[in-house]
Amino acid sequence: MDGAELGFPLAVRLAHAFNILFLSLLIRSGIEILGAHPMLYWHDDCRPGSEWVRFTRKRMPSGELWTAEDEKQPYSPLLALPGRDNLGIGRYWHFAALAGWILTGVAYLLVLLLTPQWQRLVPTSLDIFPRAVADAITYLQLELPAEGNPYNALQQLAYFAVVFILAPLQILTGVAMSPAIGGRFAWYPRLFGGRQSARSLHFIGLFVFIAFIVHHTALVIAHGLPESLAMIVLGITRQPTAAEAATAAGIAVLALGLIAALHVWATHRSLTEPRRMQNLLQRVVDPWQRATLQRLVSRQSYAPGAITEVPRPNGRAPRDAEWQRLAAGGFEGFRFEIGGLVERPQGLDLDELRSMSPVTQTTRHVCIQGWNQVATWTGVPLAALLERAGPLPEARFMLFHTFDDKWEEPGDHGYFYETVDLDLARHPQSILAYAMNGQPLPIPFGAPLRVRLESQLGYKMAKWVRSVELVADYRDIGAGKGGWRADVLHYSPIAPI
Ligand SMILES: Nc1nc2c(c(=O)[nH]1)N[C@H]1C(S)=C(S)[C@@H](COP(=O)(O)O)O[C@H]1N2
Ligand SMILES: [Mo]
DSSP states (O other): OOSSOOOOOHHHHHHHHHHHHHHHHHHHHHHHHHHTSOEEOSSTTOOTTOOSEESOOOOOOSSSOOOGGGGOOOOOTTTSSSOSSOHHHHHHHHHHHHHHHHHHHHHHHHHHHHSGGGGGTSOOSTTHHHHHHHHHHHHHTTOOOOOOSSSOHHHHHHHHHIIIIIHHHHHHHHHHTOHHHHHHOTHHHHTTTSHHHHHHHHHHHHHHHHHHHHHHHHHHHHTTHHHHHIIIIIOOOSOOOHHHHHHHHHHHHHHHHHHHHHHHHHHHHHHHOHHHHHHHHHHHHHHHHHHTGGGOOOOOOOOGGGOOSSOOOOSOOOOOHHHHHHHHTTTTTOEEEEEESBSSOEEEEHHHHHHSOOEEEEEEEEOTTSOEEEEEEEEEEHHHHHHHHOBOTTOOEEEEEESOOOTTSSSOOOSOEEEEEHHHHTSTTEEEEEEETTEEOOGGGTTTOEEEETTSOGGGSOSSEEEEEEESOSTTSTTSSSBHHHHHHOOOSOOOO
16 A cells, blocks of 8 residues: 555544444443334334334233333343433433544544545545455455555445444434424435434444444454554554553553443443433533524424324323313313413413414424324414413413323322423424314323424423413422423423434
């Protein structure tokens, strides 16, 4: 090869170490997220039974009512971060590690592109392909190809593909799962064949990463562990002395030990003190989501043909006595109240709500677990309700109280509630819906009233709504995290991805 010896400069070695750290966190938290809906689909209606692969033995009972929550598969903490069905904390780890991984990747690419180091990954002549084939044949004969500068042709192609194809694809397919992106740019997930195809590709990418790591580690060992460690730890490309090999091995064991210790700490702390972990990770993750995705305004309009035939409900209908009585009477006499920090408190029955200018929207519902579905919703814009009641200047959130006593949940965490900040409430597709697919809201989907926020994950959209209260802050409500699922399951108060 022409030019100077590329070797293994410090920046490349450091990037490699940080990559091991963040990628391992991403993979384990990614497995946690998969367990929240351990089925993958190639099409967007997620019809139960139509998945192409499942990572659970669970089967839903036919005939009985089940909800998407029942489909979750807890994985072992040895595999998943943190394991045991902790989607909220798993997602926080995933997004926190993502930030570190992207910073590492950007730093690595800068070093590559601003120095001759780009030549280590980017092939400069087409003869890379025949050379790679020759290398592959050599490997298949269980021999080692000649060293390259610094990689042989097959290594170079593999690393190029990981850095310039696999890693970007993971980011692009990950973004395609965001309801805020899909709501604002409906064309974007379609680039991948739809949101579920993007999700399938994302998890295939995860398994390709695992396969690459296993294979890469095996080949590093085959190439001679002491020499390989001397290169990637100390940057020594000649035959290392015994002392150098020992130093390299020592540093490698120390670094891998630190990473393993961090995994153990992260897993253990997440399982035993999830609230503290939530508070910690939230500081890393929420601000940049708030500054970017959370600002996107949904403009969805799916064709009627896209409506999902068998929609999944999440959460079981309330056992609250008042709701049961109202439901038995077709919600006759129900009044939806708007109170709290408003100038004109309101009490509106369903006919009064129906007489306000309605909005109808055919949109995609995205559950945090991973599935999605399309339905048509009709209701009153939250903005119109706000205008009617007149928020006081200090009002910052709409706090939706529901009839949902969460009887199905172990432990007493009080009634389901959600807060929606006034910016999001004023988006045109933020509505209080009383109809689904042209019919009065069915019981499993939130009768008599439910919230729709089309740039957010499903858990923000309270069903079985009783009333709304305008508040200045949510820190003194429930456990203070902004909603029932944020309080109990450690989800985020904002849900744009
Ligand atoms: N009151 C109440 N509202 C709720 C829930 C709940 O458990 N209780 N689940 C949320 C979650 S996690 C989702 S995904 C959606 C499900 O909406 P769907 O039943 O229309 O599919 O409702 C949201 N609203
Ligand atoms: Mo959900």
